[in-house]
Amino acid sequence: MRGRSTEPPRHSDRGNTSLRRSQGLSPASSLAGKSRTVCAIWQRPFSFSAWTMFPSVVGNQRHICLILLVFLVSVTITNSQDNAFDPDVKPIQVGEAQAPRYLLYDVNPGEGFNLRRDVYMRIANLVRNLNEDAPWILVLPPWGRLYHWKSQHLHQIGIPWSTFFDLASLRKFVPVIEFEELLQLLPTPVIDELYYLQSYQNWKEWEEKMEIQDCLQNPYRRNEETGRWKGWFFGFGETVSAEKFACMSVMGHASSLKPFLLKNTTGSTVMIDRGEVVLHDRFGDTSYWECRRSMRFSKPLRQLGDAFRETFLDSTDEADNTVLDEDWTKMKRKHGEAKGGPYLAAHLRRADFAHVREKDVPSLKYTAKQLKSKLEEWKLTKLFIATDASSKEFEKLKGYLDGYEVFRYEPPSEEVHETYKDGGLAIIDQWICAHARYFIGTRESTFSFRIQDEREILGFDPDTTFNCLCGDKKKDKECEQPSRWKIVY
Numbered sequence: 001m002r003g004r005s006t007e008p009p010r011h012s013d014r015g016n017t018s019l020r021r022s023q024g025l026s027p028a029s030s031l032a033g034k035s036r037t038v039c040a041i042w043q044r045p046f047s048f049s050a051w052t053m054f055p056s057v058v059g060n061q062r063h064i065c066l067i068l069l070v071f072l073v074s075v076t077i078t079n080s081q082d083n084a085f086d087p088d089v090k091p092i093q094v095g096e097a098q099a100p101r102y103l104l105y106d107v108n109p110g111e112g113f114n115l116r117r118d119v120y121m122r123i124a125n126l127v128r129n130l131n132e133d134a135p136w137i138l139v140l141p142p143w144g145r146l147y148h149w150k151s152q153h154l155h156q157i158g159i160p161w162s163t164f165f166d167l168a169s170l171r172k173f174v175p176v177i178e179f180e181e182l183l184q185l186l187p188t189p190v191i192d193e194l195y196y197l198q199s200y201q202n203w204k205e206w207e208e209k210m211e212i213q214d215c216l217q218n219p220y221r222r223n224e225e226t227g228r229w230k231g232w233f234f235g236f237g238e239t240v241s242a243e244k245f246a247c248m249s250v251m252g253h254a255s256s257l258k259p260f261l262l263k264n265t266t267g268s269t270v271m272i273d274r275g276e277v278v279l280h281d282r283f284g285d286t287s288y289w290e291c292r293r294s295m296r297f298s299k300p301l302r303q304l305g306d307a308f309r310e311t312f313l314d315s316t317d318e319a320d321n322t323v324l325d326e327d328w329t330k331m332k333r334k335h336g337e338a339k340g341g342p343y344l345a346a347h348l349r350r351a352d353f354a355h356v357r358e359k360d361v362p363s364l365k366y367t368a369k370q371l372k373s374k375l376e377e378w379k380l381t382k383l384f385i386a387t388d389a390s391s392k393e394f395e396k397l398k399g400y401l402d403g404y405e406v407f408r409y410e411p412p413s414e415e416v417h418e419t420y421k422d423g424g425l426a427i428i429d430q431w432i433c434a435h436a437r438y439f440i441g442t443r444e445s446t447f448s449f450r451i452q453d454e455r456e457i458l459g460f461d462p463d464t465t466f467n468c469l470c471g472d473k474k475k476d477k478e479c480e481q482p483s484r485w486k487i488v489y
């Protein structure tokens with residue numbers, strides 16, 4: 001099992017059957033289908049009084065679609081003008097319409113990008129589950145102020161998800177909206193209810209439970225004048241506040257919050273901070289992988305990675321058998337179908353990792369030795385390295401790899417770096433690693449784990465994916481290789 005320091009223990013992710021959902025077409029996916037219909041309807045002249053509740057959305061068709069999509073979940077609409085004399089037309093039924101509610105979340109500020117991606121999956125599955133009973137929309141927490149994003153000259157706060165991910169793909173799993181889009185919809189930038197999750201202290205036996213308790217710590221402050229709670233709010237804390245605040249101790253899976261959200265909260269905007277406290281409903285099941293498959297990187301980032309592959313690594317999707325179906329719901333590959341480009345890729349996690357996980361991070365010299373032996377085994381001469389190492393370290397490593405062509409991703413222009421930031425360059429690194437003939441990563445790094453997932457989606461032989469470098473002191477047989485979390489459909 002992939003143990004992780006930062007992620008909650010996996011054993012408790014598994015084995016709980018009480019929360020099992022039915023596996024048919026979920027309301028979330030049928031909602032996604034409806035959104036297209038609604039948008040199509042929108043092109044025709046028709047009036048719908050509900051949308052006048054949101055005057056700020058005028059002119060933004062995407063918002064309108066989103067709102068309508070949820071409003072219309074249980075509403076039958078017929079266009080009375082077109083069908084005025086049609087005897088089969090049923091009257092408009094609005095009695096069951098429910099306003100959508102918005103779920104916001106945030107994660108412990110110290111967590112890196114790739115654990116945050118994992119927390120998204122836990123919350124997205126919760127929202128999908130909520131949508132089986134009532135319309136909820138997941139609000140994507142803007143990216144920013146991450147410890148690992150070191151380029152000081154870039155403004156790296158409040159970055160929308162669309163910079164990194166393809167929102168249309170996310171929406172095929174669950175309804176999502178950017179935080180800034182939500183702000184445009186709200187009359188005032190006030191979140192109705194905010195719950196700060198915390199783990200139970202000194203527990204002996206794992207059981208699913210939660211209760212409002214005194215805060216063990218609390219980064220939010222109450223403004224005495226307004227009575228509202230102020231905090232970071234993804235870098236929007238100057239303007240955004242919360243009306244109600246409480247700390248909630250939780251031991252449970254993400255969907256264990258569902259009854260609480262449905263029965264004990266009434267706000268139209270509810271935020272849970274420290275989302276990493278809750279576990280995956282079921283790690284590695286179909287729903288987990290559907291959500292993972294929906295997390296497609298944004299197209300421009302994929303294209304930048306593809307251009308680098310083609311220019312420097314003789315790698316194209318056609319030749320490598322990695323052609324991507326734009327619609328992830330239609331893509332299903334068998335293990336071994338993907339061949340990968342004629343290069344070996346390695347992810348060398350260094351920086352803070354080299355100190356915190358000294359045992360697992362090899363020296364540069366021993367790294368080079370392990371890479372050489374794999375290059376020989378796979379009869380490859382090109383090596384792509386994704387790393388957070390300094391250029392000095394990288395040059396040193398290259399020095400040990402004489403006779404091989406060693407590459408590292410550099411953006412083609414400063415503009416690319418300015419547009420896609422440090423986060424975007426890291427994604428391009430992951431994308432290139434995901435397309436290699438053979439991949440070897442760093443033990444226990446979520447950055448490496450996400451590359452492994454990507455390769456599972458593309459259809460690589462697991463032997464070429466689930467590999468990690470060994471620390472200097474580990475003899476080969478003691479160097480545990482990553483668990484093989486294979487894709488399921």
Ligand SMILES: Nc1nc2c(ncn2[C@@H]2O[C@H](COP(=O)(O)OP(=O)(O)O)[C@@H](O)[C@H]2O)c(=O)[nH]1
Pocket residue numbers: 111112113114115148149347348349350353385386387388422423425426427429444445446447448
């Ligand atoms: N560009 C780039 N950045 C990296 C690489 N490895 C680590 N990083 C940066 O360091 C962060 C590591 O944090 P995280 O994503 O949580 O992964 P983990 O700490 O390795 O589990 C990444 O999100 C990147 O910002 C790499 O190979 N290339």
Ligand SMILES: [Mg+2]
Pocket residue numbers: 006111112113115446
């Ligand atoms: Mg990390």
